[in-house]
Amino acid sequence: MxxxxxxxxxxxxxxxxxxxxxxxxxxxxxxxxxxxxxxxxxxxxxxxxxxxxxxxxxxxxxxxxxxxxxxxxxxxxxxxxxxxxxxxxxxxxxxxxxxxxxxxxxxxxxxxxxxxxxxxxxxxxxxxxxxxxxxxxxxxxxxIADSRSVLRLIPAEVRERFAGGVVYARAFREGLGLSWQEAFQTGDQAAVEAYCARHGQSFQWTEDGLRTRHHRPAEQTEPHAGERVWFNQANLFHASSLDEEVLEALLSLYDEADLPRHAYLGDGSPIDPADLAAIKAAYDEASFSxxxxxxxxxxxxxxxxxxxxxxxxxxxxxxxxxxx
Known part of the structure; x- marks a missing residue:
């Protein structure tokens, strides 16, 4: 409509x-x-x-x-x-x-x-x-899509599974996605470590670059309207958002931990593809362009x-x- x-x-x-x-x-x-x-x-x-x-x-x-x-x-x-x-x-x-x-x-x-x-x-x-x-x-x-409406359109059982939030996992390596230097806008490893510490992110330097993990809520309360909103990027960060052939090629070369971006439920368990489909359906129904x-x-x-x-x-x- x-x-x-x-x-x-x-x-x-x-x-x-x-x-x-x-x-x-x-x-x-x-x-x-x-x-x-x-x-x-x-x-x-x-x-x-x-x-x-x-x-x-x-x-x-x-x-x-x-x-x-x-x-x-x-x-x-x-x-x-x-x-x-x-x-x-x-x-x-x-x-x-x-x-x-x-x-x-x-x-x-x-x-x-x-x-x-x-x-x-x-x-x-x-x-x-x-x-x-x-x-x-x-x-x-x-x-665009109203985040209040998206929240209402997501099935209650899906919201319940996301009640513990989302874990965002990132792996930075040269030539695959953003480098850590571009992502953090610095070439100073100590500055990156300090940033991660300030913002509640875990980090691990690897021989290829850097891995980070960050636990965030799936919902927020918008401070001015005082309403709950669906506010996360689980659907975008999840590796399934990549083209299927691209994902297959990446997984043939790298472990899941070395994918440029991925998302998990707040307890670290995998996100059910059916839940991601339900979230996409909510966005599709709410969106206007x-x-x-x-x-x-x-x-x-x-x-x-x-x-x-x-x-x-x-x-x-x-x-x-x-x-x-």
Missing amino acids: TGVIPADPPRLGPVTGRLDGNEHTSLAVYELGPDITDHMGWAKTHRDGIRAVLGTRGAVLLRGLPVDLELFDGIVRAVGGDPLPYTERSTPRTSVTEAIYTSTEYPADQSIPMHNENSYSDSWPGLLFFFCQIAAAAGGATP FPWRPGDLMVIDNMLCAHGRAPFTGERRILVAMTA
């Missing part, structure tokens, strides 16, 4: 928004047409209104902005405050500026499963900003809203910034 959700559209000054989505996930859309000439001034004036909508709906889309990197950076700072660096990395990105990155650089024919950014860590960004410089010729949407247009700027509350990426053809360039 898609389309406009019956509701009073939120109004931000001279611009009336509309709510697009489905029965689970909605997106407040503001068309900043030719009557809005000072986009930075509009964002600063309506910062509190945008934040209020994000705190209830979880996602806002500003349409009709110029494709201007400086403007994007300014709106990020006006709405979210100082941008955060991308730390404890798990996917390849390129820095565009000190605080703006490309979206995850996976092959265009691959999907990126739904997830909440850095939910595998004990610290994560509060807001994510996605800015479309170049829209793909086909596909390439960034689907729209075709990108150049100049689109989507802001999401990272705890209230999960996101992913659809496969695409042609050139696509979506930039990302994160704030607290």
Whole structure:
């Protein structure tokens, strides 16, 4: 079920928004047409209104902005405050500026499963900003899903099995996934050890690189709305998220402990593939997507809203910034 959700559209000054989505996930859309000439001034004036909508709906889309990197950076700072660096990395990105990155650089024919950014860590960004410089010729949407709805849609027995949380296991080695130097943004082993100690991660240096393990909850309480949300990356970290042929090739070369990423239940036991399928079904039912247009700027509350990426053809360039 898609389309406009019956509701009073939120109004931000001279611009009336509309709510697009489905029965689970909605997106407040503001068309900043030719009557809005000072986009930075509009964002600063309506910062509190945008934040209020994000705190209830979880996602806002500003349409009709110029494709201007400086403007994007300014709106990020006006709405979210100082941008955060991308730390404890798990996917390849390129820095565009000190605080703006490309979206995850996976092959265009691959999907990126739904997830909440850095939910595998004990610290994560509060807001994510996605800015479309170049829209793909086909596909390439960034689907979103309300994390409260995802939690409700996951069967109770699956949630019960995840009550003890998720263990994230990573193995870093040169030429396979991210190196530990890229993931931790340092070449200093002592700095990595100190980071792991501060963030509750176990670590083991190997002759090939580094292994880490991290135990985190599967659910969280979003502090502003005060609601429980499904907030983890078990589905993305689990090795089964890889292409079947890729996984088979990796397991023919390496032990499970040396896979770049893997996930277990909180007690260290394997996750049942049927449970992962149920989680994917919940994301699929809750998710909503729209075709990108150049100049689109989507802001999401990272705890209230999960996101992913659809496969695409042609050139696509979506930039990302994160704030607290």
